[in-house]
Amino acid sequence: MSIAISIVAIFILIVLSAFFNGSETALTAASRARMHALEEDGNSSAALVNRVLSRPEKMIGTVLLGNTLVDVFAAALASNVAVNLYGEVGVAYATGMITILIVIFAAVLPKTYALAYADRVALIVAPPMRGLIYILTPFTKAIEYVVRNLLKLTPGKADDEANILAAHEEIRGTIDLQAKEGTVAKGDAEMLGGILDLGDLQVADIMVHRTKMETVNADDPPAKILDQLMKSQFTRVPIWKEEPENIVGVLHTKDLLLALSRTGWAPETLDIMKSASTPWFVPDTTTLKDQLNQFLKKKTQMALVVDEYGEVQGLITLEDILEEIVGQITDEHDNPDSHIRMQSDGTVNVDGTVAIRDLNRHLDWDLPDDEATTIAGLVIHEAQTIPEPGQVFTFHGYRFEILRKSRNKITAIRIKSLAAATASATGSPPAGATQPKTARG
Known part of the structure; x- marks a missing residue:
């Protein structure tokens, strides 16, 4: 293959890599509500978008496989061209050049554009992506089969039934990124995250x-x-x-x-x-x-x-x-929710039965809910004892003061975010680092 043909092939492969990266970003960031509305109006491209997104793991698998293939071929061709021109040192030149080209023109640029015009790009890339998914399905299935069987050889069994090439974390990452950038409203991001959590919660x-x-x-x-x-x-x-x-x-x-x-x-x-x-x-x-x-x-x-x-x-x-x-659904017959009570000094008084997830969502906190469901359960788990009224504990960046207790049940707790208190005192935004765990009676 001549050098000119190789350079043209490298250019085509970089364009394909850009297509795969841009398609992934656009399809995962596209508005499902808008796509559904367009499909109802007879838009065939929107129907294809919805069909692709109905099986996101297939789309992600196709993107991973296609992107890997074109990047490897582009790197191989670039190395061959550089070796013919500069000898063995050409491999280093090719590695640096192809890395720059792929990062800028095949990753950052298409992903940024696709994120800014997600709906428009999704409608354009859906038809070819649908065809590629159909063509590459046997290969993605074969890869999944090999990986599953390799996982069965590992000591642990938790990963044997894992959904290889699943888009769960990819979609969650896209939602979090757009929420931080202000593209998606906080409430919408929480709803989308809530949908993803349905399979994880019991x-x-x-x-x-x-x-x-x-x-x-x-x-x-x-x-x-x-x-x-x-x-x-x-x-x-x-x-x-x-x-x-x-x-x-x-x-x-x-x-x-x-x-x-x-x-x-x-x-x-x-x-x-x-x-x-x-x-x-x-x-x-x-x-x-x-x-x-x-x-x-x-x-x-x-x-x-x-x-x-x-x-x-x-x-x-x-x-x-x-x-x-x-989020919370209330009607005219519901009693006012007074389980979470904001105080004038910046602390929050909560009932011990308040769910950690509800408190996190209400106050935009990040208390862990892996080991306990309620605030009282979290305090007992961290303290490794049933505390008495007046005791104070500090963990995960928050200060917990036990207010009331009935028998062995913690009924009321006062909580203060140490990061928020520090930010208020210094005038800087709250730090994300958690505080070292301490406890005192």
């Missing part, structure tokens, strides 16, 4: 704990049960017999009022259990994504959560899962 992470469940006793007089339901803010309430953990049904106020109307509005003649529906029990290890699908399939909006021993641990509703995506 129902136990967001369920209403059994100690906070509102239930009724089936053995109470019907008039008393009716009074409880009328005073409740919920339309569905579990009903129990003999002991609170023995849930035997779920009462819906609409069903109960319908049954009451058939008795001539005489509560004393009402058979409560005939109006109760069969309770639905789900394991506490069920992922939110699976539970959401089950809610939609069964057309039911409440489930009782049980542990491995079959004991009721709490309940979860469709609204609880939706709130992980869109």
Whole structure:
């Protein structure tokens, strides 16, 4: 191959590399809502964008494979040309030159443009990308098969079922990047992140704990049960017999009022259990994504959560899962949320039962929720003891003061962000570094 042909081939390969990088950025950053609207209007390119994004792991796999191939070929051709011109030292020249060309013209430039005009670029690249995905699918499948079998030879088993070439982290990184740059609003970024988290969270992470469940006793007089339901803010309430953990049904106020109307509005003649529906029990290890699908399939909006021993641990509703995506949902019957109380001195008083995820989302904090679900659970986990009122602990860059305790349950905590306090005192933005863990009684 002549030097001129090799240079033209290198140019073509760099253009292809730019295409792959720009396509990946544009497709992952494109507005799904706008693409859906355009598809509804008959835009065939938007339909292709939605089809490509419906299987993001295939798109990412195609990009990785195609980009690697063209970059390797470009480097090989550049080395061959440089060796013919300058001898063995030409390899060093080729390496430096091809690196600069790929970084500037095949990575930074196309990604920057694609990020700025994501929707426009996505509509342009979707048709050829769809064709490349179809052509390269056998190769990406073969790579995935080889990698999976190699992972089975490793001591650990956690990675054997990993989704090779998955786009989960790629999409999350794109969302975080655009949120930091102001391209995506904070609320939109949180909703997108909430959707990605559905597969990682379990129902136990967001369920209403059994100690906070509102239930009724089936053995109470019907008039008393009716009074409880009328005073409740919920339309569905579990009903129990003999002991609170023995849930035997779920009462819906609409069903109960319908049954009451058939008795001539005489509560004393009402058979409560005939109006109760069969309770639905789900394991506490069920992922939110699976539970959401089950809610939609069964057309039911409440489930009782049980542990491995079959004991009721709490309940979860469709609204609880939706709130992980869109944030707190309230209506005219909801009580004002006073579990998180901002103080004039910059501290925050919270109930011990407040979920760490809710506090992080409410205050834009970054407290870890890997080892505990609630704030009280986090304090107990870090302190390795059940603290007493007045004790103060500092970890993860926050100061925790125990305000109240009932038996072995922490009921109120005062929290202060040390980074925010330092920034307020110095006039500089909060530092991202966490504080060393200390504790004092």
